[in-house]
Structure formats: structure tokens, C-alpha cells
Amino acid sequence: MDSNSPPLASTKKRISPPISWGLGLANKTVKVILLGQPGVGKSALAVRFATKRFIGEYDCTTDRIYRVDNHLGSSWEIADPPGSPPTSAEPKLRWADAIVLVYSVTDRVSFDETSRLRFLVSHARKGRKVPPVVLLVGNKADLSCSPGERMVSAMEGQKRAKEIEAHAFHEISVRESVDQVMAVFVNILKLLAELPGQQPATFRLRASTDGTINTLRREKESPPSSRRRFSISARGNLL
Ligand SMILES: Nc1nc2c(ncn2[C@@H]2O[C@H](COP(=O)(O)OP(=O)(O)O)[C@@H](O)[C@H]2O)c(=O)[nH]1
Ligand SMILES: [Mg+2]
Numbered sequence: 001m002d003s004n005s006p007p008l009a010s011t012k013k014r015i016s017p018p019i020s021w022g023l024g025l026a027n028k029t030v031k032v033i034l035l036g037q038p039g040v041g042k043s044a045l046a047v048r049f050a051t052k053r054f055i056g057e058y059d060c061t062t063d064r065i066y067r068v069d070n071h072l073g074s075s076w077e078i079a080d081p082p083g084s085p086p087t088s089a090e091p092k093l094r095w096a097d098a099i100v101l102v103y104s105v106t107d108r109v110s111f112d113e114t115s116r117l118r119f120l121v122s123h124a125r126k127g128r129k130v131p132p133v134v135l136l137v138g139n140k141a142d143l144s145c146s147p148g149e150r151m152v153s154a155m156e157g158q159k160r161a162k163e164i165e166a167h168a169f170h171e172i173s174v175r176e177s178v179d180q181v182m183a184v185f186v187n188i189l190k191l192l193a194e195l196p197g198q199q200p201a202t203f204r205l206r207a208s209t210d211g212t213i214n215t216l217r218r219e220k221e222s223p224p225s226s227r228r229r230f231s232i233s234a235r236g237n238l239l
Contacts, residue, residue, distance in 0.1 A: 029075040032188065033092050035117055036102035037110040038082070041139040044174045045102065046078045048181045054174060072185060093124030098133045098188045101164070104140045105171065108151040111138075111160070118164040133191040135168045136161040137184060142173035167191050 034042040043058035050068045066078040079092055093099060101117050103110040114136060125131040138157045144150035154171050161169035168187050172180035 029077055030098065030188065030192065031077045031079070031096050032098045032100060032185075033079040033081070033096040034100050034102055035081070035120075037104075037107070037113045040102045040104040040107065040110045041174050042102050043080050045100075045137070045139065045181060045184075046080050048174050048178060049076075049078070049185055052178050072182075072189060074189065076185075093120065093132070094128065096124075096132050097130075097192055098135065099124070100135045100137055100184065100188075101166070102137045102139055103152070103157075105138045105152045105154075105157070106140050106143050106149050111152045111156070114160060114164065121164070130195055133168075133188060133195065134164070134166045135170065135184060135187065135191075136164065136166040138169075138171040139174055141171050141180075142176040 034046060036042055038060060043060065043064070044054060046064075046066045047058065048054055050066050050071070060082050063082060064080045066076070066080065068076040068078070079096065081092065099121055101114045101121070103114050105111075121132075121134055136157065138152060138154070157171055158169050160166075168191065170180065170184050170187070172184065174181055
């Protein structure tokens with residue numbers, strides 16, 4: 001070996017397995033519905049998660065489902081209905097494993113809407129053996145640096161999350177941070193794994209100080225293929 005070459009150990013890359021393996025969700029298609037007022041960034045959130053890109057403008061007229069294979073080790077279906085959800089959204093709410101209520105921190109009306117949605121969500125929870133996990137997400141945090149733009153504080157967001165019995169609250173910028181977007185979906189997996197009735201995790205987990213989760217041991221479950229597929233479909237009804 002060339003004496004200038006770095007020692008072998010330092011060139012080794014540590015590979016962490018996809019998070020869903022560790023949570024017993026590797027073979028599950030996770031169904032997510034995004035709800036919130038038009039313009040808060042729901043489509044941007046779905047596209048950012050699926051492609052890692054922020055495009056800027058999104059078609060807002062069709063009822064879409066984003067299908068993403070092998071992302072964080074799971075398959076995903078993300079419903080992105082246009083407009084404010086009418087009561088006809090109820091079947092979609094029953095379809096979803098996770099409901100993400102989105103508002104913009106620069107738009108108080110969109111924040112107020114999350115209170116209205118609370119009733120729709122609690123209705124959807126009723127009578128389900130495994131109720132959906134609910135996350136409240138305040139988007140467009142990047143704009144809060146501009147004077148006078150922020151209309152809703154993070155504290156208010158946190159308080160609202162408690163009021164509506166959401167399992168988690170995130171304040172994010174879809175535009176500025178793909179990591180913050182990924183954190184929302186990682187949290188969905190974690191919350192789903194914690195639900196009663198979920199299959200037990202087949203991995204022992206170790207949380208690192210950098211916030212990642214590492215697997216120590218794997219049993220039985222085989223890894224999903226490393227190929228990733230992303231498709232978008234548009235249709236009128238999810239059921
Ligand atoms: N500044 C900023 N703009 C955003 C962000 N997310 C989305 N947008 C913009 O907000 C507008 C509405 O986004 P869209 O995803 O279509 O909202 P939807 O109607 O809820 O699906 C678009 O112009 C996006 O570019 C963000 O995090 N920061
Ligand atoms: Mg949209």
C-alpha cells in the first residue's frame with residue numbers, strides 16, 4: 001500500500017439500515033393523508049419527500065396520490081387532496097395510517113383551520129381498531145426570518161398540537177430543509193411502531209447522539225430491494 005494512502009479503517013463507510021426495518025414496518029405500505037388549507041405547502045411537502053426536490057409551483061386542481069417505493073425502507077402512499085377538505089374526505093381519513101395537518105406559520109387563517117380539522121380527525125379516529133397517528137406541521141418557517149411575516153409562533157403550534165391531541169408537532173421549511181421534511185416521515189414510522197397492535201420490532205435499536213437510529217441486530221426479516229420507485233397518480237377517490 002502507498003504510504004500516503006489513508007488507513008483502511010478511515011475509508012470504511014458506516015451504513016445504517018433503513019429506519020423501517022428497525023421498527024417492524026419494512027413490508028408495510030404506509031398511507032398518509034395531508035390536510036390543510038390551499039397554499040400551505042402540502043404538495044411541496046409530498047414532492048420534497050418523494051424526490052428530495054423543491055420545485056416551487058404545483059398543480060393544485062387534482063386529487064393526487066404519490067406512491068413512493070422503498071423510502072426509509074417502506075413503501076408509501078401519500079394522498080394530497082386539493083382544497084380544504086370537505087366532509088367527503090372522511091373515507092380518506094379512514095384509509096390513512098397517518099394524518100398530517102399542515103398550516104403555514106405566515107397564515108393565521110390556515111392555523112385556525114387546524115382547529116376545524118380536529119373535529120374531522122376525531123370523527124375518523126372513532127371505531128377504528130388501530131387509530132391513525134396525527135401530526136401537526138407548521139410550514140414555511142424560512143419566511144419567519146423576514147420581519148412581520150410570522151403570524152403563528154412555535155409555542156402556539158405546540159399548544160394547538162396538544163389541544164387537538166396530535167401525536168407530534170413539527171415546525172419546518174419544505175423549501176429550505178429536506179432534513180426537516182424527512183424528520184416528519186421518520187416520526188410517522190416511529191409513531192406507527194408505537195401503536196398497540198403493531199407487529200413488534202425485529203431489531204434492537206440504538207439511538208445515536210446525532211439523532212439517527214442504528215440497528216444492532218436483525219432477525220427473520222429480509223431487507224427490501226434497494227431499488228426505489230416513485231410514481232404519482234391522480235384519481236377522484238381513494239377507496
Ligand atoms: N417560502 C416557502 N414557500 C413554500 C414552502 N412550501 C411551499 N411553499 C410555496 O407555497 C405555495 C403553495 O405550495 P403548495 O405545495 O402548492 O401548497 P398546497 O396548496 O397546500 O398543496 C407554492 O408557491 C410553494 O412554492 C416553504 O417551506 N417556504
Ligand atoms: Mg396542492
